[in-house]
Amino acid sequence: MKDLGELKFFLGIEVSRSQKGILMCQSKYTVELVSEIGLSGCKPASTPIEFNYKLTSLEFDKYFNHNSELDKELTDSSKYQILVRRLLYLTITRPDIAFVVQVLSPFMHSPKKSHMEVALRVVRHIKGTAGLGLFMPSSRCSNLVSFCDSGWGSCVETRKSVTGHIVNFGNAVIS
Template identity: 55%
Template sequence: MVLIYVDDLLVTRNDHKLILEAKSILKDRFKMKDLDELRYFLGIEFARNDSGILMHQRKYCLELISDIELSNSKTVRTPIELNQKLTTTEFDLHFPTDNEDDRVLDDPSVYQKLVGRLLYLTITRPDITFAVQLLSQFMHSPKTCHMEAAMRVVRYVKQAPGLGILMTVNTNNQLIAYCDADWVACPNNTKSITGYMVTYGGSLIS
């Protein structure tokens, strides 16, 4: 299998001989540089040991923390506050609150860019998937509480920027899925929120 992004190619297969043959054919037809074993691809880093391959985005995390000036901030133990319910501006019109400080951001693009960067981070950080998915629902009209929640996710990531997904060498052919639902948990539309996790051979794939 060959993954292509602009001028970067990733050749992968469970047969090393076929990988060498594919690279040899490509070299005969194109001017290219072989970087040998995969270490970095599209912001994702790959570290190998006897247990398997760890996919992480440590460099990406550190750049994100620095860019939004949270290098000196304290870390938090959870990506979102327990039982926190974030609401839309439309919801607030029908059910106003006494919190006058919770207003619509003057420049929503700052929030939109931050959530966009966090969405890319969920590739290797499934532990923040729920929080980021929740934050992405307020892109059109973010409020100060949404921005504070997004910053909290970054402070959570800061405590372990090198955390990622381990693709274990101890594989089997078992496909296991877990699912759970929080009935009528969303205050904005009273719909249920479903979470799931799928593993193959002990490695998380979705």
């Protein structure tokens, strides 16, 4: 066994320690992702998705004739799949994009143009916030706080509820 010293970088996650706590971020991974997608020169988006923006599947569009002419299926779904997988890995240290990635994930097998546009908006959002991450404060704390929100019947296709949650241990996000 060999002592490699203090942890600085592990599986794409940068770890920085200070007296106040530990910061985990994926800024290098984020910059590489933005560069590979070709959005280095674009303007950053302030939010990962527009307010009340609803995505639908191809089957839903065929049945209800909902923008089926304007919103075509992507000819090459592999680019969308790769992008969503990379965004999913980024949610380890970026809970702010976790909801949007959850919304994009069900469309992996038959993505449409609108799905790709939302995924690219997420990339534009993380471009402007590349240095964000999770901060684990060094201060002692023993309170566990959980927040939950639900949009009753907010799924356009199934009319099911969409729920999100966050769990904090003191000031640190743990789930």
